[in-house]
Amino acid sequence: DVKVTQSSRYLVKRTGEKVFLECVQDMDHENMFWYRQDPGLGLRLIYFSYDVKMKEKGDIPEGYSVSREKKERFSLILESASTNQTSMYLCASTTLSTGVHEQYFGPGTRLTVT
Amino acid sequence: GNSVTQMEGPVTLSEEAFLTINCTYTATGYPSLFWYVQYPGEGLQLLLKATKADDKGSNKGFEATYRKETTSFHLEKGSVQVSDSAVYFCALRAGSSASKIIFGSGTRLSIRP
Numbered sequence: 001d002v003k004v005t006q007s008s009r010y011l012v013k014r015t016g017e018k019v020f021l022e023c024v025q026d027m028d029h030e031n032m033f034w035y036r037q038d039p040g041l042g043l044r045l046i047y048f049s050y051d052v053k054m055k056e057k058g059d060i061p062e063g064y065s066v067s068r069e070k071k072e073r074f075s076l077i078l079e080s081a082s083t084n085q086t087s088m089y090l091c092a093s094t095t096l097s098t099g100v101h102e103q104y105f106g107p108g109t110r111l112t113v114t
Numbered sequence: 115g116n117s118v119t120q121m122e123g124p125v126t127l128s129e130e131a132f133l134t135i136n137c138t139y140t141a142t143g144y145p146s147l148f149w150y151v152q153y154p155g156e157g158l159q160l161l162l163k164a165t166k167a168d169d170k171g172s173n174k175g176f177e178a179t180y181r182k183e184t185t186s187f188h189l190e191k192g193s194v195q196v197s198d199s200a201v202y203f204c205a206l207r208a209g210s211s212a213s214k215i216i217f218g219s220g221t222r223l224s225i226r227p
Contacts, residue, residue, distance in 0.1 A: 040219060042203065042220050043158075101146070102148060103158075103160075105157035105158040106157050107156055107157045108157050
């Protein structure tokens with residue numbers, strides 16, 4: 001089974017702090033994604049990566065950056081956390097080999113910025 | 115552009131009731147369609163999928179049929195259980211969009227014993 005893990009389930013940070021969210025997948029997937037999930041808005045794509053050191057902006061990249069130095073690890077960085085970044089953050093990965101590209105998700109990190 | 119519209123919740127049913135959660139989509143070409151489920155406190159799990167018109171995806175008693183003529187992918191289950199209480203997301207992947215998936219806003223389902 002594919003396993004996607006996220007470094008923290010719950011995180012509380014202060015406004016202005018730099019925040020790192022880590023995601024690791026163990027199935028050699030090429031593509032990895034970061035979403036945020038908010039009530040009534042579903043999942044919104046922040047950034048994705050299709051290869052090591054490669055990244056593309058999603059629908060809401062403002063205030064975020066990402067890093068992918070190794071294939072299995074994809075990090076989301078909040079440069080200066082703000083209260084409107086309080087949310088559930090979900091990481092996902094997928095392989096191109098099946099042709100269907102269904103995504104596999106981690107358990108999520110619930111971030112609160114005070 | 116590509117989009118997914120699903121019925122708003124919350125939906126509350128009694129155990130053993132019939133479930134339908136409506137989902138319609140807008141997409142160019144021939145998208146792949148998915149239903150994901152999110153149980154309380156967890157990430158999303160793929161529930162079922164369909165990759166071409168008239169395909170029926172099924173899993174855990176849930177079914178959905180890819181209807182191109184009505185651009186729909188409604189989720190159904192004949193007899194729901196309390197353990198089916200979760201949030202359900204309809205989603206699509208269109209063409210060669212680098213594996214990007216577009217999700218609906220989610221429908222919260224609660225089942226009463």
